[in-house]
Amino acid sequence: MNSFPFLTVLGLTPLVGVLVIMALPRGRDLMVKQVALATSLVVLVLTIVIGLQFDPSGARFQMAEAHDWIPAFGVQYAVGVDGIALVLIALIAVLVPVVLLASWNDADPAGVATTATSLKVGSASGDTDATGRAGPGGVTMLDRTDTSTGGPPDPRRGSVKMFFSLMLILQTMMIGVFVSTDIFLFYVFFEAMLIPMYFLIGQFGGPRRSYAAMKFLLFSLFGGLIMLAAVIGLYVASAGQLESGTFNVLALTQLDLSTSTQIWLFLGFFIAFAIKAPLFPFHTWLPDAGAESPIGGAVLLVGVLDKVGTFGFIRYCLPLFPDASRILAPYVITLSVIGIIYGALLAMGQRDLKRLVAYTSVAHFGFIGLGVFAFTTQAQTGAVLYMVNHGLSTGALFLVVGFLIHRGKTRDADAYSGIAKAAPLLAGVFLLAGLSSLALPGLSTFISEFLVLVGSFQRYPVATVVATVGIVLAALYILLMYQRTMQGPLSAAHERMPDLRGREVLAVAPLLALMIFLGFYPKPLTDVINPAVACTQVDLGFADPAPSDRAVVTAAVPVCNVQTDLDAGAR
C-alpha cells in the first residue's frame, strides 16, 4: 500500500485552518468564516480520497500508521481505519461544513446597542444575586436560577473567531477519536474532545448554558475516568501476558482474560460509552446539553460525539471482552429497549423543541445499542448504518429546528402554529427531516432500523417486539410536533416569518439528498461496513444464528487476520 499518511494529514487539516484563523487580523469575521468553511471542504475532499483508497476486501485496518509516542507506557501514535471508522469519518466530513454553513451568523455580535446595554445590566445584577445567595458553600454553577428565558441571544458572547476555531478543533478531535487504534490515544482524544465542546456550549449556548456545559463536562469526564481505570487495568493484564504492556487494540484483542476480569473491565468501558452514547439511565445530560448548545454544536454533539459511545461498544467492548459481552448483552439490550420507549415517551411530552429532538436521540441510541448487542451481522451492520443515518437525519432535524427558533425567538413549541403557511419550504424540510427520524421507508433511516430489528429478532424476539413499539411512538412524537408547530391557524406573530434563505437551503440540502440517496442505495456504506462487522463477529466468536439471512451481506468477508496494512506490507 502507499505510505502517504492520509489520516494524520486529515486530522491536522482543521488545525491548520485554526492557525490561519488565529493569524487573521481582528474584525475580519467574514474571512474567518470563509477560511473555516474552506478548511472543512478540504477535509471533505480528503475524506473522499481516503474512501476511494479504502479496499473493503483488504486488511482490517487500512491507511495505518504507527509511531512510538510514549514508550515508557507502551503508547503508540497508531491510527488506521476500518469500515466502521471510515463511514463515521465520512459523516464528520459531511456534517462539519453543513454545520459551519448553518451557523454562519450564530456567533455574530448581535443586537442593537440599546438592547445590549439593558441586557448587560440585567444579567450582571442577576449574577451578583446568585453569588450573594450562594454564600461560602456556594455552588452557583449548578443552580437552575438563570433569570432570562429565551429572548434574543446574549450579545456579550465569544467571538466569531473563537466559534469557528472551536468547531475546527472539535473536528480534529472527532477524527482522532475514530482513527485511533491505540487505546491510550483514543482516550486522549475522547477526553480532549470535551474541552472544545464545553466551550462551545458554555460560550455560545442558550440561557442555561453554564449549567448545561458543566453537566456535560462532568458526566463525560466521570465516565472517562472510569474508563481510564479500565484502560490501565487492560494494560496491566497485557503486561502480564505479553512481553511488555501495550495499548494496541489488535494486540489486546488476542489477550486471554478471565471472565471476571473481563466483566470488570467491560463495565469500566461500558459506563463511559453508555454516558457518551447515551443509553438509559445515563442520558440525563443530553437533553440539557442538546437544548442549550448552539445549534451547530448540538448537531455535532448528537450527530458525532455521541456516536463515540456506540462506536466504542463495537470497537472496544465487544472485541476486547467477548465473554463479558456475551454475558452482559441481555442487560444492555434491556437498557436499550427501555431507552427506546422512555426516550420516545419523554420526547412526546416536551414543549421545548430542542429538548424534544434530544430525547428522540435517546430513543435512537436505544436502537443502536440493541443492534450492537444483538450479535448478528445484520443487526450490527444495521447499527453502524443507523449511526450514520441518525447523524444525517437528526442533524437535519436540529438544523431546521434551529432555523425555526432563530425566526421565532423561542424554543417553546406551543408558541408556533401554522408555520407551514408562512414558510412552506421550512415546513417541508422539517417534515422530511422528521419523517427520516421516524424511519419512513424510502429514507435511509428505514434501512438501518429495519436491519437492526430483523437482525435482533433472531436472537432477542421479545426485546425486539417491544422495541418496535418505539417506531409507533416515533411516528407520534414527530407528527405531533409537526402538527403543533406547522399546521393549524397561523398566529399573527408569525405571519411575516421569512422562509428558508439560500444559505440555509444550501446547508440542509446535502443532508436531505444523502438521506434519500442512501434510502434507495445504501450499498456504498454497507460494502465497507460489512467486512468490519464480520471481523467483530469473529472476535466475539459468534456465528450468526441459522438460518442466516445474508441478503445484505454481499461483500467478501476479509481476512480478519491481516490486521493492518502495515502487517500486510511487513510480512
Next chain:
Amino acid sequence: MPTEIPSIEIDYAAILPMLLVLGAGVVGVIVEAFAPAASRRAAQIVVALVGLVGGLVAVVLLAGGTDRVVLDGAVAIDGPTLFLQGTLCLLGLGSVLLLSENSLDSSGGDIVSNAAALPGTRDDVRLAESQGVQTEVYPLAMFALGGMLLFPAANNLLLMFIALEVLSLPLYLMAGLARRRRLLSQEAAVKYFLLGAFASAFFLYGVALLYGYAGTVELGGIRDATQVADRNDLLLYLGLGMLVVGLMFKVGAVPFQAWTPDVYQGSPTAVTALMASATKVAAFGALLRVLYVAVPEIRWDWRPVMWGVAILTMVVGALLAVTQTDVKRMLAYSSVAHTGFLLVGVVTLTPEGLGGTLFYPATYGFTTIAAFGIVSLVRDSAGEATHLSKWAGLGRKSPLVAGTFALLLFALAGIPLTSGFIAKFAVFQPALDDALPLVIVGVVSSAVTAYFYARVVVVMFFSEPAPDGPTVAVSGGFSAAAIALGAAVTVALGVAPQPLLNLAQQAALFTR
C-alpha cells in the same frame, strides 16, 4: 582525656548543588548588608538566579556519575536525589521570578518592607503606601531552597531533621511578608510556625525513638535493624509513625492538612507558589527515601496506614475544594488532593511507581507555579482579587490570561494533552496491580476535582464581567516569564512526556 574527632572526607563535587544554592543565600545576606539600597534588588535577583542556575548545571553534571553516599554516609547522591534537586532548582527559578515581579502592585512588589509592623496601627497604614521594598526575602528563599535540596538527599535522620528546619524556618518568615492584607498574612505565618513546630517536634521524637530502636540514625542501619527480630518493635512503630507525621505535615496530607488553606491564602502569592511546588517536591523526596531505604522490609505493617492516609487525603482534599470560593484556598485544597494522588504512587513500592512518583510532583510544581503566577496578576484596588466571584468574565476582558489559567486548571484536572494527565497516569498505572481500591478512589476524586476546576472556567468564561471587577495587571516580565515557563512545561510534558519519564524512570533507584 580529649577524644579525637576524626575528620571526614568531603566530596565537594557531590554536594555542589547544595553548596551553590546555600552559598547564594550567604552572598545574599552580604549583599543585603553592603550593597547600596538602589542596586540591592537587582543584585539580589542576580545572585539568586545565578545560584539556582549554577545548582542546576551542577546537578546536570553530576547526573551521569555513579550513585554514592558522601559525607560519612549522611548524604546520598543517587538518582532520586539528583532528579529532585534538578526539579527543585527549576521550580526555585520560577518562584524567584515570581518574587521579583515588582510592577503589579502600585507600591512596588508584593513583599512588605517591615513585616513586624502590627496590623491596623499607624505604622502599618504608612507601610501600605510606602514605596519601600525589602530584599531579604531572596536570601531567605535561597536558604529554604538549600534546605529543600538537602532534604531528599539526607541519608541520616538527624541531617534530615536539620534540612527540615533549614527549609522551614525561612518559609515561616516569608509567609508573613505579604504587603496587602497584613493580618491574614501574619496569621498565616504564626499558624504555619506553630503547627510546623509541632510537626518538627513529632519528627524529632520519632528520630529519637528510632535511634532507641536501631541504635543508629542512618537509614540503612534502621533497615538492617528491621531485618533482625530481636528488638522492641513498639519503638520502631511509634518512631516511624511520628517521623511520618512530621513528613505528612510538610506534604499536607490529611489529617495534617489544616494549615494549608490558611497559609496558602495568607502568604504572598509568590511564596505560596514556592511552598506549593518546591516544598512538596522536597518533602515527597524525603518521605520516599525514608519509606524506600529505611523501612521497606516492614512494608506490610505501614502500607495499610498509608493507604488510609492516601484515601483520606484524596477524598477530603477534593471535597473541601468544592466548597471554596477563594481561588488561593481552592488551589490549596487542590494541592491536598494532589498530595493524595501522589501518595498512591508512594505506597506502590515498585520502580515504576517510584518513577511516577518522581515525575508527578515535577509536573505539578510547574503547573502550580504558573497558576499562582496568574493569581498574582488579577488585581483590584485592594491588591489581589482572589474571591472567585471577582474573576467573573475574565475570559472576555483578558482572554490570554484566562485562557492560560484554564489550560493550567485543565492540567490540574488531568485532561489529556496536558502534563497533569500523564502524571496521573504514571502514578495510577503502577498502582493498579496491587492497590486497585486506591486507584478507584483516585479516579473518583479526580472527577470531583474536575468539578471545581471547571467551575473556575465557567466563572471566567461563561459569566458576565462584574462592572467593578478586577483588572489584569501587566507583568513587568518576571512573572510573565514564570507563567510562560510553567505553562510551556505543562503543555510540553502533556504532548511529549517521554524524555522526562525516561529520566524519572532511570533515576528511580535509591542507593543505600
